[in-house]
Amino acid sequence: MSETILLVEDSEDDVFFMERAMANAGFKGKLSVAKDGQVALDYLGGTGAYADRQAHPLPSLVLLDLKLPHVLGLDVLKWIRTRPELQNLPVVVLTSSGERPDLERAYRLGANSFMVKPSDAADLHGLAECVIQFWFKYSVIPRSA
Amino acid sequence: MTMRQYGATGEIMRRVAIELFSSGMLTSAASAAAASGLADAPRLHRGLFTAGVRKMASENVPCGIRRLYIAIRADITERKKAEEALQKAQHSLQAHAATLENTVAERTAQLREKIGELEAFSYSVSHDMRQPLRSMQGYARILLTDYGPKLEGDGRKYLERIKTSSNRLDRLIQDVLTYSKATRTEGAMTVIDLGHTVREIVETYPALRAVEIEVLVGDAPVLGYEVALTQCISNLLGNAVKFMPKDRKPIIKVWTDLNGHFIRLWVRDNGIGIAPADQQRIFDIFARVNSDELYEGTGIGLSIVKKAVEKMGGKVGLESEIGKGSLFWMDLQAAANGAPAPEVMAQSNGANGST
Numbered sequence: 001m002s003e004t005i006l007l008v009e010d011s012e013d014d015v016f017f018m019e020r021a022m023a024n025a026g027f028k029g030k031l032s033v034a035k036d037g038q039v040a041l042d043y044l045g046g047t048g049a050y051a052d053r054q055a056h057p058l059p060s061l062v063l064l065d066l067k068l069p070h071v072l073g074l075d076v077l078k079w080i081r082t083r084p085e086l087q088n089l090p091v092v093v094l095t096s097s098g099e100r101p102d103l104e105r106a107y108r109l110g111a112n113s114f115m116v117k118p119s120d121a122a123d124l125h126g127l128a129e130c131v132i133q134f135w136f137k138y139s140v141i142p143r144s145a
Numbered sequence: 146m147t148m149r150q151y152g153a154t155g156e157i158m159r160r161v162a163i164e165l166f167s168s169g170m171l172t173s174a175a176s177a178a179a180a181s182g183l184a185d186a187p188r189l190h191r192g193l194f195t196a197g198v199r200k201m202a203s204e205n206v207p208c209g210i211r212r213l214y215i216a217i218r219a220d221i222t223e224r225k226k227a228e229e230a231l232q233k234a235q236h237s238l239q240a241h242a243a244t245l246e247n248t249v250a251e252r253t254a255q256l257r258e259k260i261g262e263l264e265a266f267s268y269s270v271s272h273d274m275r276q277p278l279r280s281m282q283g284y285a286r287i288l289l290t291d292y293g294p295k296l297e298g299d300g301r302k303y304l305e306r307i308k309t310s311s312n313r314l315d316r317l318i319q320d321v322l323t324y325s326k327a328t329r330t331e332g333a334m335t336v337i338d339l340g341h342t343v344r345e346i347v348e349t350y351p352a353l354r355a356v357e358i359e360v361l362v363g364d365a366p367v368l369g370y371e372v373a374l375t376q377c378i379s380n381l382l383g384n385a386v387k388f389m390p391k392d393r394k395p396i397i398k399v400w401t402d403l404n405g406h407f408i409r410l411w412v413r414d415n416g417i418g419i420a421p422a423d424q425q426r427i428f429d430i431f432a433r434v435n436s437d438e439l440y441e442g443t444g445i446g447l448s449i450v451k452k453a454v455e456k457m458g459g460k461v462g463l464e465s466e467i468g469k470g471s472l473f474w475m476d477l478q479a480a481a482n483g484a485p486a487p488e489v490m491a492q493s494n495g496a497n498g499s500t
């Protein structure tokens with residue numbers, strides 16, 4: 001089964017690093033990118049162009065940056081948890097600062113994990129490997145119909 | 146017998162003078178007044194009977210005289226003046242207190258705002274400054290991996306330099322963040338077992354595990370912030386191990402003793418030592434004594450220790466001799482009375498495994 005990950009990330013560099021790390025870690029699925037919070041809402045809600053679920057399948061995992069233009073990451077997370085069809089969607093917060101208030105709010109809002117972006121590419125590779133193994137090999141996650 | 150008073154009725158007068166018709170009656174009147182409980186400390190003076198009056202009423206004063214009229218007159222002009230002045234003073238005091246309260250509330254609000262700004266600032270530092278830095282580190286690494294073998298001349302060396310410098314900048318930013326966190330730690334301190342904390346640090350930190358560290362810390366409960374305290378101790382231990390001549394085997398000893406209401410934690414090393422001229426400024430932020438080539442670092446570690454220990458109500462200091470080693474200490478508020486080390490537990494890490 002081909003997995004789809006939705007990467008919500010506004011930094012082009014970080015998108016590039018993550019794509020590279022995912023590929024190096026052996027991820028064979030589809031890595032969709034939402035470059036701000038609003039795009040993430042549109043994608044997950046299936047609005048406009050994203051209504052085509054063939055081209056834009058609902059992800060089985062969301063990697064969510066917190067500091068985003070338009071709609072903040074935590075608001076995206078809050079919105080996801082209000083949607084019945086997305087309530088069980090695993091969301092991994094991936095941010096560059098592990099500030100305590102963010103950390104606590106993210107878990108309170110229903111994040112499944114909170115990760116601080118490593119500065120070292122080798123660590124990012126390790127993180128990508130770990131995320132893939134954990135979520136797609138060892139975990140059983142709810143699938144949307 | 147009737148005793149009549151003149152003056153403001155119903156008020157308690159502090160001092161009265163009683164004029165008596167006959168000076169021969171003074172003695173008996175005075176003792177009668179004292180015995181009656183109407184007056185305190187009766188005093189006779191030039192035919193006048195003065196006393197502090199406790200009760201003001203027309204009462205009988207039995208003093209062996211058939212009929213005695215005692216006129217009590219009190220001059221309350223001064224008192225009234227004093228009362229008015231007092232009232233005025235009270236009003237102005239209240240006004241001052243109100244102004245003061247407002248000022249305090251204003252300052253507190255300003256301070257909160259400043260703290261908020263600081264927090265927002267450190268957040269920006271951690272996020273916004275590290276973001277482009279991470280990109281630089283990432284691309285330098287990718288360049289090295291993908292194109293390193295194809296680079297000619299010094300190309301590869303220059304790329305390594307970019308990588309090293311960006312790593313250093315990253316460490317600086319993180320240390321500055323730790324420093325700013327140490328300065329804004331607040332809330333109630335908890336009781337921390339110093340011995341447990343030290344042993345845990347020694348066992349956990351890879352740089353410390355490889356070294357012989359003698360820990361002689363018994364029952365030593367102190368007041369502190371756990372995260373900050375752990376940071377301080379690991380900085381001191383880290384320095385003890387780091388500033389060591391290349392060919393010398395580190396011997397590090399940690400112990401405590403009681404210093405008044407404080408428990409003093411000592412960390413002794415046999416490292417390179419610190420010259421007297423440098424001993425004062427070594428706790429300043431960014432202060433460095435050694436070149437980065439010999440001992441790399443950001444010059445923030447000890448300033449974090451000083452700031453955090455002061456936040457916990459303690460002090461830091463050192464004794465050192467160049468070439469022979471350093472002895473750092475920090476005083477932490479003792480959480481309970483009693484000697485800090487009644488039962489001494491020894492622990493040692495290292496290749497020889499001695500205890």
